[in-house]
Amino acid sequence: MSVHAPVRELGYLRVIDEEGQVTDSSLLPDITEGHFKQLMERMLFTRLWDERAIKWTRQGKLGFYAPVAGQEAAMIGSEAALTMDDFILPSYRDVPQAVWHGWPLYQAFLYSLGHQHGNQIPEGVNVLPPQIIIGAQIVQAAGVAMAFALRKEKRVALAYIGDGGTSQGDFYEGMNVAGVYRLPLIVLVQNNQFAISVPVEKQTAVKELAKKAEASGMEGIRVDGMDVLAVYQAVQGAVQKAKAGEGPTLIEALTFRYGPHTMSGDDPKRYRTKELEEDWRARDPIIRYRKFLHTKGWWTEEDERKVETKAKDEVQAALDRANQFPAMSMKALASHMYAKMPIELADQLIRQDTKKEVK
Amino acid sequence: MAQLTMIEAIRSALSAALEKDERVLVFGEDVGQSGGVFRATDGLMQRFGEARVFDTPLAESSIAGLATGLSLQGFIPVAEIQFFGFVFEAMDEMIGQAARMRFRTGGSFHCPIVYRTPFGGGVKTPELHADSLEGLFVQSPGIKVIVPSSPYEAKGLLLSAIFDEDPVLFLEHMKLYRSFREEVPEDFYTLPLGEAKVVKAGKDLTLISYGAMVRTAIKAAEIAAQEQGLSVEVIDLRTISPIDTETIVTSIRKTHRAVVLQEAQRSAGVAAEVIARINEEAIYDLEGPVLRVAPPDTVYPFTLFEKEWLPTEQLVVHQINQAMHA
Numbered sequence: 177m178s179v180h181a182p183v184r185e186l187g188y189l190r191v192i193d194e195e196g197q198v199t200d201s202s203l204l205p206d207i208t209e210g211h212f213k214q215l216m217e218r219m220l221f222t223r224l225w226d227e228r229a230i231k232w233t234r235q236g237k238l239g240f241y242a243p244v245a246g247q248e249a250a251m252i253g254s255e256a257a258l259t260m261d262d263f264i265l266p267s268y269r270d271v272p273q274a275v276w277h278g279w280p281l282y283q284a285f286l287y288s289l290g291h292q293h294g295n296q297i298p299e300g301v302n303v304l305p306p307q308i309i310i311g312a313q314i315v316q317a318a319g320v321a322m323a324f325a326l327r328k329e330k331r332v333a334l335a336y337i338g339d340g341g342t343s344q345g346d347f348y349e350g351m352n353v354a355g356v357y358r359l360p361l362i363v364l365v366q367n368n369q370f371a372i373s374v375p376v377e378k379q380t381a382v383k384e385l386a387k388k389a390e391a392s393g394m395e396g397i398r399v400d401g402m403d404v405l406a407v408y409q410a411v412q413g414a415v416q417k418a419k420a421g422e423g424p425t426l427i428e429a430l431t432f433r434y435g436p437h438t439m440s441g442d443d444p445k446r447y448r449t450k451e452l453e454e455d456w457r458a459r460d461p462i463i464r465y466r467k468f469l470h471t472k473g474w475w476t477e478e479d480e481r482k483v484e485t486k487a488k489d490e491v492q493a494a495l496d497r498a499n500q501f502p503a504m505s506m507k508a509l510a511s512h513m514y515a516k517m518p519i520e521l522a523d524q525l526i527r528q529d530t531k532k533e534v535k
Numbered sequence: 536m537a538q539l540t541m542i543e544a545i546r547s548a549l550s551a552a553l554e555k556d557e558r559v560l561v562f563g564e565d566v567g568q569s570g571g572v573f574r575a576t577d578g579l580m581q582r583f584g585e586a587r588v589f590d591t592p593l594a595e596s597s598i599a600g601l602a603t604g605l606s607l608q609g610f611i612p613v614a615e616i617q618f619f620g621f622v623f624e625a626m627d628e629m630i631g632q633a634a635r636m637r638f639r640t641g642g643s644f645h646c647p648i649v650y651r652t653p654f655g656g657g658v659k660t661p662e663l664h665a666d667s668l669e670g671l672f673v674q675s676p677g678i679k680v681i682v683p684s685s686p687y688e689a690k691g692l693l694l695s696a697i698f699d700e701d702p703v704l705f706l707e708h709m710k711l712y713r714s715f716r717e718e719v720p721e722d723f724y725t726l727p728l729g730e731a732k733v734v735k736a737g738k739d740l741t742l743i744s745y746g747a748m749v750r751t752a753i754k755a756a757e758i759a760a761q762e763q764g765l766s767v768e769v770i771d772l773r774t775i776s777p778i779d780t781e782t783i784v785t786s787i788r789k790t791h792r793a794v795v796l797q798e799a800q801r802s803a804g805v806a807a808e809v810i811a812r813i814n815e816e817a818i819y820d821l822e823g824p825v826l827r828v829a830p831p832d833t834v835y836p837f838t839l840f841e842k843e844w845l846p847t848e849q850l851v852v853h854q855i856n857q858a859m860h861a
Contacts, residue, residue: 296641304607305640312632315597319604319612326560326586326610333604346627349597356592512642513676515700518729518777 188398188430191405194459196467205408209474215256215404216469217483219248219462222272224487225281226435229288232495233439239289242269243435246402249461250366250429252276253407257415258334263302263320265313265335269366269433273336274303281494282501292504292512310337311346314363318350321359321424332360332418334411340371342385348392351426355393360418362411363389365428366401369456372437373447389426401429402459405468432456538716544686545575545651545707548693549613551723553583559697560605561588563598563615563651572617573653573712595621599628599650606633606646606702613697619654619706620663626671633702634677648702649693655708655747656798656845659838665709666835667799672704673776673808679703679728680776684749686717691726692773699728708747731779733786737768740855741786743809744796745772748846752796755851767855775805783809784816791822792861794854796846801829823861826854 191203198204205211226245232238244251247269255264255273266274271284278301287294287305295305307313317335324331341347342365354361365385369376382388389396395417399406407429414425434457436442444453469475506528510521539547552559561576561583567590570577580588591598595616602612616622622629633646656665672680681696681703683689689707696703734749735756744752749771756767768786772778787793793813795806806827813825828846836844 292639292641295639295643297643299643304644309627309631312600312627315600315628316604316607316632318597319601319606320608321604322601323605323608323610327608346596346600349592349594350600352594353592353597353601509638512638512640514637514679515645520777520780 188400189406189410190400190403191409192403192464192468194464196464196471198468203405203409205405205412209472212469212472213474213479215252215408216462216465216475216479218252218256218276219404219465220480220483221487222248222252223462224484225491228491230435230439237495238285240438240440241288242271242438243433244269244272246432246434246456246460247366247368248272249404249465250364250401250407250431253404254334254364254411254427254429257408257411258332261302261331262415263331263333265304265317265320265333266306267310267313267336267338267341268306268308269338270336271306274306277301277303279303281490282497285495285498286501289498291498291501292509293501310341311344311350313337314350315346315353316350317361317363318354318359321354321361322357324360325357330419332362332415334362334364336364336366338371339365339367339369339376339385340374340379341365342388343379348388351389351392351394351424354424358421358423360421361424362414362418363424363426364411365426366431367428368431368433370433370437370448372442375447384428386426386428394424394426396426396428398428398430401431402456402461402464404461404465536718536720539686539719540713540716541683541686541689541707542573542575542712544690544719545693546577546579547719547721548690548697549576549579550582552613552694552697553579553587555723556611556698558609558611559587559613560610561613561615562591562601564591564593564617566590566615571615573709575615575651575707595624596628599625599633602648602650603628603633603636603646606648607636607644611647611697613649613651616650616652618660618664619652619668620666622652622668625650629702629704630672630675630678634675636677637701638677645700646702647700649696649705650702651693651705651707653707653709653712655710656835656841657747658709659841660709665841667797669704669706669775670799670804673805677702678776679774680706681728681774682706682708682746683711683773684734684746684771685711686719688726688771688773690719691724692728694723695725695728698725703728706746710747726773729774729777729779731770731772731774731782733768733782734771735767735769737766737790739766739790740792740794740858741768741770741783741790742794742796742851742855743770743772743783745775745805746798748796748798751846751848751851755848755855758848758852759855762852763856763859765855765859772805772809778805778808778812780812780816783813787813787817788820791820792858793821793825794828794851794858795825796828796851798845799829800832801827802832804829823858826858826861828854
């Protein structure tokens with residue numbers, strides 16, 4: 177096994193292996209067949225949408241995009257363990273979780289294209305737009321979790337971060353404060369082995385990122401991030417614990433991104449081997465879970481085709497809708513700078529209009 | 536009406552806000568049990584409970600991060616950064632996150648936070664306590680910056696800041712905390728944000744300042760009156776972002792001359808911005824160049840040198856004379 181294989185010191189949770197065999201039937205989530213199938217539908221949909229998005233980015237039809245293939249189990253499994261009342265703080269790659277949590281897909285495309293409406297989260301949808309400053313989402317999530325605790329609401333805040341993000345000061349500061357107040361916070365570290373190009377062993381001398389929880393008095397657990405049921409179970413457990421007032425949890429999901437960091441010029445060949453990529457592709461979350469569903473007799477060719485058609489149609493429709501959205505105006509942008517536009521800013525807009533006339 | 540120091544006025548404001556609205560939370564390092572290093576929050580935790588007034592870990596970014604998250608969920612956080620020099624640790628959350636929230640989410644989310652913090656020279660503090668770093672925030676869209684110049688101003692402006700819908704940085708000059716008392720109403724009252732105030736009327740020259748330097752400006756105006764018989768109008772900006780251009784320009788149209796005084800190091804600061812606006816709006820009303828009084832562009836100096844570094848009344852009077860004869 178490569179050095180990137182899970183170290184067993186802390187142990188890690190795994191429910192199904194690469195062949196789709198259940199490792200321990202007591203670990204299977206207590207959910208309906210429909211729910212089991214939904215995990216597959218969402219992972220598959222996400223994979224197909226990712227393929228489209230990559231293609232569209234290359235064609236110039238989309239803007240900033242961070243590919244997700246390989247991480248579907250970590251993404252879909254964690255979101256699925258929440259209720260819609262729970263609050264998600266994603267980072268830039270965590271667009272699928274935000275979308276499955278209610279952020280309309282066409283808005284995610286507008287976000288990619290660089291339109292303000294992309295981030296106009298509809299009322300009642302409990303997500304923030306993707307975070308760019310890695311670590312900031314952790315301290316903010318502590319604040320969101322504190323709000324739930326103060327109001328005695330049974331809700332959790334789930335913040336996503338990567339292996340590189342665990343080097344940030346804010347990662348520790350957020351966990352530290354959540355530990356002190358026993359806040360209903362879940363920090364999900366998708367350890368995809370590389371922070372852009374820097375491998376995790378150059379990121380930190382700690383072999384298991386979950387151990388970083390200990391320093392803040394939080395529980396830290398590791399899961400096989402290519403196993404959607406393991407991720408689901410781990411998050412589900414953390415949610416129950418948080419809602420019972422028993423505090424925060426850090427979950428490290430061991431996973432891998434097949435593609436580049438983003439579509440803006442990153443070339444993984446510069447920092448990782450083909451063998452390593454193949455090693456991880458052999459653990460593919462979708463292939464593995466499909467095998468599991470087959471053994472249960474819960475997944476057919478027809479199910480597969482249905483998701484493919486749905487994904488193709490809905491993803492295209494979302495892009496069309498994004499493209500039809502009205503352009504931004506200086507005035508509308510500026511009107512969201514403050515609750516009430518300062519006189520000086522209004523004056524500056526008049527100057528901006530003059531600039532247009534000059535052109 | 537009670538005669539209060541500025542620190543008492545601030546405490547009175549926090550108390551009034553906590554009483555008025557359950558969404559208001561007050562927190563920071565040493566803010567709870569001990570009542571703050573300057574006692575600004577003395578007795579508040581005991582009175583309003585630890586759920587609303589509490590101590591945080593010693594980590595400014597998480598203090599500001601808590602404020603962001605709490606505000607997203609409908610609370611009104613009043614977060615204390617123990618000294619302004621510590622603000623570098625919290626700047627991403629303040630100007631990288633909270634100040635941009637309304638804009639980046641097109642109004643879906645906003646952060647009605649107040650960050651209170653002591654600063655200012657002349658009180659013999661160690662490094663990174665006294666520095667006037669307001670320019671960094673004045674340059675950042677989305678956050679308002681308030682600097683009160685007296686106890687009465689502090690209470691009214693702080694209450695406005697707390698109930699404002701935008702993030703506000705509220706800068707409390709340490710030298711003003713206990714140096715004098717003033718009549719301050721016990722009840723809830725507000726003073727408008729974004730409005731400068733003419734604190735002394737005059738007709739020969741406009742002297743513009745903010746914070747503790749307003750006291751220096753008034754003294755300088757008095758000296759100029761006694762020594763040269765000059766009538767100097769003094770403007771207290773109160774809000775340095777956004778700046779109230781109208782009050783400044785109205786005054787310039789009357790006096791035709793101006794000096795701008797700031798405690799912050801000279802370049803690219805509030806004084807520079809005020810002068811740019813005067814140039815844009817009222818250059819033909821001027822009879823001479825607008826001059827600045829500000830310390831040199833160095834780091835805030837060591838305790839034994841601060842008196843030399845800080846602007847003095849004499850220096851302001853000198854610049855007033857320069858401006859009068861330019």
